[in-house]
Amino acid sequence: MNDLIDKLGECVEFGKINQASPYPPTMKGMPGADELTKEALEAGFSPQMILNEALIPAMNRVGNKFTEGKIFVPQMLLSAKAMNSAMKHLKPYFQNGEIRRKGVFIIGTVQGDLHDIGKNLTGMMVEGAGWEVIDLGTDVSAEKYIQALDEHPGAVCGMSALLTTTMSNMQPMIAAIREKHPGTKVIVGGAPLNAEFARQIGADAYGRDPQDDINWLDSIVA
């Protein structure tokens, strides 16, 4: 029964988007995440099961392989695209409430910083892990986070910075956010940061890589 679910998971894990997609070569000509998700729904698998049993575990494997240095950014982006091709079939079920998400994650690159590769990767992976992701983009002010929190009370915030000169913007931003939304949980990440810096600026956690973010996010809703 679970053969279809296993195959779908493999498609996401290895970045097989659809039948026409030539990548990976070992799966050439075979159905991809797009076709298999449709097939699984038609076969009667519940959308929640497809998400929980195929897509989320697959993206978890992708995140772990990235953490371990077994795959790099391109493979991760192909997996994210395969995940998206599956998610488009599940979208109606998110909208009608049949699929429950773990929570809302508001992510952005801090004010004064335009670097968004890490932020984008994290957003894609967190979405793949079952969270609703609100991506505020780059050069994001505290006001934009506050506005997003007004619309999504209780959401968790993620902040990214690549520059040592912009990571210092995080502390006043966290303070401003918590002044309007006390108790908001914040995770920070980016190349020049570390756990000690995150602690000093009042963040709840430091995400070394996307999977680290997911592990922490999942831990706070467990």
Added chain:
Amino acid sequence: MFRTFTFSFEEVCPDKQVLMGYLQAPTEESYLPVSGIVEKVFSQLRHTKEIIGGYRILPCEALDVKAGVVSCSGGRLQTGRRVCGYMTGASKIALFLCTAGETFTTLSHAYQQEGDFLEAFVVESIGSATVENAMDRIQISLGEEMAATGEKITNRYSPGYCEWALSGQRDLFACIGDQPTGITIGDSCLMQPIKSVSGIIGIGETVRKRPYGCAVCNSTTCVYRNIKRRN
């Protein structure tokens, strides 16, 4: 006077093999899909003609390393101690700007809208490498020009890096004055077009070219450092 240089994409595009390493596609498994995308993006960018940059040379009037201030005839630059220290021995400074243009950002956004994340990543990476290559050419030209009069140049340093606050862009642009690149800065001091660089190069008989970038950064978790290690 702002000395201007323009380039075609073919003149300053990144070397494809170097790019594949930068894109983290050095292995056969990841190389295959990425190489096809690189070829496609190169052909889309072939006719890009917006790559423009240059510099303005100003007399360096004083250096206050303790305060981290470079004073030139156009004003004061609060570069921070480290960059100011790197200017030691400079009799002149070249303030530079260079942009790869809007094309890269427009194309990247179009790909992202379609959910083509890998294509967008490739475009962004090519844009970053292209503007750095163009600036390398400008820096080489400046070095050759100065060498003719027995002067040397430092490496190039930019606001946002080496402790030079991004807000330093305001003074930098004020000192440069009128320039034809079309680069502007917004409220956050970030440049438009996004694929642009700005900064300072010291000029003098006794200035030294010091290491920059990864060589002086202490981050142990940086993705770019990990790529360098692997290569």
